[in-house]
Amino acid sequence: xxxxxxxxxxxxxxxxxxxxxxxxxxxxxxxxxxxxxxxxxxxxxxxxxxxxxxxxxxxxxxxxxxxxxxxxxxxxxxxxxxxxxxxxxxxxxxxxxxxxxxxxxxxxxxxxxxx
Numbered sequence: 001x002x003x004x005x006x007x008x009x010x011x012x013x014x015x016x017x018x019x020x021x022x023x024x025x026x027x028x029x030x031x032x033x034x035x036x037x038x039x040x041x042x043x044x045x046x047x048x049x050x051x052x053x054x055x056x057x058x059x060x061x062x063x064x065x066x067x068x069x070x071x072x073x074x075x076x077x078x079x080x081x082x083x084x085x086x087x088x089x090x091x092x093x094x095x096x097x098x099x100x101x102x103x104x105x106x107x108x109x110x111x112x113x114x115x
Contacts, residue, residue, distance in 0.1 A: 013087035021063035
């Protein structure tokens with residue numbers, strides 16, 4: 001399967017480690033197959049809109065798992081959600097910036113996308 005041009009976001013955790021995140025559709029399908037509980041919560045947020053602040057972490061965790069699946073082929077061995085939440089720290093601006101970059105990636109202008 002062609003992977004195309006995905007939007008990846010690098011996010012720095014409290015530990016200083018940088019993790020990749022993506023919400024590419026084919027990887028969301030893998031998330032749905034491997035971690036349906038996380039996918040279902042993510043999907044509810046995306047379909048109905050966020051209702052509380054902590055849902056931004058759910059979006060980031062889903063994106064982290066998608067990138068993890070892309071790199072490893074499985075979600076096995078990924079950081080547990082609570083640990084991920086702790087590692088996100090309390091920089092709300094960084095969290096919201098990552099959510100925006102993942103859910104509303106900038107598109108190339110028509111003149112930029114031509115070959």
